[in-house]
Amino acid sequence: xxxxxxxxxxxxxxxxxxxxxxxxxxxxxxxxxxxxxxxxxxxxxxxxxxxxxxxxxxxxxxxxxxxxxxxxxxxxxxxxxxxxxxxxxxxxxxxxxxxxxxxxxxxxxxxxxxxxxxxxxxxxxxxxxxxxxxxxxxxxxxxx
Numbered sequence: 271x272x273x274x275x276x277x278x279x280x281x282x283x284x285x286x287x288x289x290x291x292x293x294x295x296x297x298x299x300x301x302x303x304x305x306x307x308x309x310x311x312x313x314x315x316x317x318x319x320x321x322x323x324x325x326x327x328x329x330x331x332x333x334x335x336x337x338x339x340x341x342x343x344x345x346x347x348x349x350x351x352x353x354x355x356x357x358x359x360x361x362x363x364x365x366x367x368x369x370x371x372x373x374x375x376x377x378x379x380x381x382x383x384x385x386x387x388x389x390x391x392x393x394x395x396x397x398x399x400x401x402x403x404x405x406x407x408x409x410x411x412x413x414x
Contacts, residue, residue: 285373293366304341308334329401332414333358351414354400357393 306313320328332351339347340355348355368379404412 282373282375286370289366289370289373293370296362296366300337300341303334303338306338308338326405327401327413329354329397329404330358331404335414353412354397357397 303315306315308315315334318328318331320326321331330352333355336348336351336355337359339345339351340359352358364379371377371379400412403409
């Protein structure tokens with residue numbers, strides 16, 4: 271017998287639908303980037319707002335090209351476009367999985383619920399240092 275306590279509420283369904291919809295949108299964007307080379311002159315993707323405004327590379331500059339290279343199987347080129355691409359891609363995947371698990375009523379991923387407090391601070395500091403260094407003369411190899 272199904273009771274109201276065991277039935278998913280409309281809010282629960284909307285939460286799951288939101289997480290799944292976002293996952294589908296991410297997958298569609300990945301397919302688009304895999305098919306269309308962002309370095310090609312005919313492909314028009316949004317430019318980095320910081321680079322378009324100031325000419326400076328942010329820590330995320332080169333991520334679209336890195337994602338294209340990764341989805342094409344060229345891992346060396348992906349690292350060449352953005353050294354921190356595994357951190358960005360891993361963060362997106364982990365955040366989406368945590369959102370999906372929470373919307374399904376599952377417990378958090380144990381390994382990520384017990385992260386030391388210094389780790390996000392260290393990752394943020396590393397990204398800021400990377401963003402600064404890739405704009406310093408002599409460190410052009412860090413640019414996209």
